Amino acid sequence: MAFSDIKGQDSIVKYLRNSLIKERIPPALLFVGKSGTGRFLTAKTFAKALNCPNVKYDCCDKCKSCIAIQHNVHPNVNIIGRNSDVIKIEDIRSVINSSYLPVNEGYRVNIIDNADKATVEAFNSMLKYLEEPPKHTVNILIAEIAELLPETIRSRAVELKFKPLNLSFIKEAVKRKGLSDEDAEVIARIANGSMKNIDSLCSKDFLKKRKSFIASLLEFLLNEVTISALLRHWNDFAISDNSKEKTRSFFDTFSTVIKDILLVSILHDTEHITNIDFLGYIANRFAFINGSNFQRIYKLLKEKESALLTNANPYYILLDALFQVKEVIR
Ligand SMILES: [Zn+2]
Structure with missing residues (x-):
């Protein structure tokens, strides 16, 4: 997925691309919004763009680096909290401890999914890390409810709000899977702005x-x-x-x-x-x-x-x- 494949979140894509063009990469980003609105996909695409040697200000999605990130095996990209109910201090420590300098002149990207499910201790250890991030490191925190994060964390990150996807966008995506107009309308309304679980709904x-x-x-x-x-x-x-x-x-x-x-x-x-x-x-x-x-x-x-x-x-x-x-x- 390149930036052009991310639909319905134009202002966020624009902001991230601009940060690449201006070479001003924020050390901490907070992606806030409902699950299924493209938060994780955008985080991974940004990680690819920061490490892809082929394309400037975007990613090619074909090179060794892009493919490694796609399969979660790139040494510069850490992902924690995906599909987990709670983020513990050990999880944050594993990120901090593996923060040696990124390889291939790229960027280290730590994606902390479900950041609103972190324990107080985890938040505290994260705080120190966000205060003094190592060079060429970006932390992307993903959360559904920003208010669940302590103010000390929120104030250190650039907050980007992911909008619910609109009805016609979801309906068209469902129709492309071969469903009738009538069924697609029902599914798009149930989906309520999110592509999460869309395959089971279909x-x-x-x-x-x-x-x-x-x-x-x-x-x-x-x-x-x-x-x-x-x-x-x-x-x-x-x-x-x-x-x-x-x-x-x-x-x-x-x-x-x-x-x-x-x-x-x-x-x-x-x-x-x-x-x-x-x-x-x-x-x-x-x-x-x-x-x-x-x-x-x-x-x-x-x-x-x-x-x-x-x-x-x-x-x-x-x-x-x-x-x-x-x-x-x-
Ligand atoms: Zn690439």
């Missing part, structure tokens, strides 16, 4: 199971199916085996369905709904919801959402939310 199996799950969720709210029937559909539909992630994704889908009901029934807004393929059903069956219900349901959803983040037993929060919302709707 599978025919996912689309089919999602449809049955949402149908049973709506029927549950209308008191037409039992909770056990709903949970059966959910088990069938869930992508992850991790029970915490599973509960979280159920809640996220539940939230989109409730928001869709409120948008359609109260605000008569059909433009911003997620589950566009259920528009007709929602408009027909949930027209009875009124403004005072809206406020109660919305408040309830917000409460449960924050409880879900801190509570040790998210499954019970989810069940509680389902029954309480159903109660208010009736």
Whole structure:
């Protein structure tokens, strides 16, 4: 991937290219934004550009250096925190200890993914390193929520914000995988600005199971199916085996369905709904919801959402939310 292959983040690409042209490379960068918006890809492309001998201010993506970076085996590029739940002090130390001078007149690039999941000790050891970075070293911190990083870290890095990808961009990408316009529209809305999990969202199996799950969720709210029937559909539909992630994704889908009901029934807004393929059903069956219900349901959803983040037993929060919302709707 060269810079021209990074779509939807023009101002960030422009900033990085300019830093190469002006030869003013910031020692610390903070890439902030939702997962699936190109943060890691951009970090790797920047690392390639800083080390590629063939192309100026970009990378060729073909030379030994570019290929080594692509496969995470380049001696100048360290990647930590990828797919990990927590970054410990040892992880940061491994970066610091391997900071000998970069080879081939290139740049050492440390990519610290999930930087917002670092422990306090890890942050502290990082701080000293960011204060006095070795020559020709760039640290790229990647985080979803910048506010979770200590101010001392944030103030030492140039913060670049990755925007959610727009609906039509994702829709076109999905259509290129051979899906129909209708399915692509549904997937692009579910994806909500991110290309993360796009391949699983595009599978025919996912689309089919999602449809049955949402149908049973709506029927549950209308008191037409039992909770056990709903949970059966959910088990069938869930992508992850991790029970915490599973509960979280159920809640996220539940939230989109409730928001869709409120948008359609109260605000008569059909433009911003997620589950566009259920528009007709929602408009027909949930027209009875009124403004005072809206406020109660919305408040309830917000409460449960924050409880879900801190509570040790998210499954019970989810069940509680389902029954309480159903109660208010009736
Ligand atoms: Zn190259």
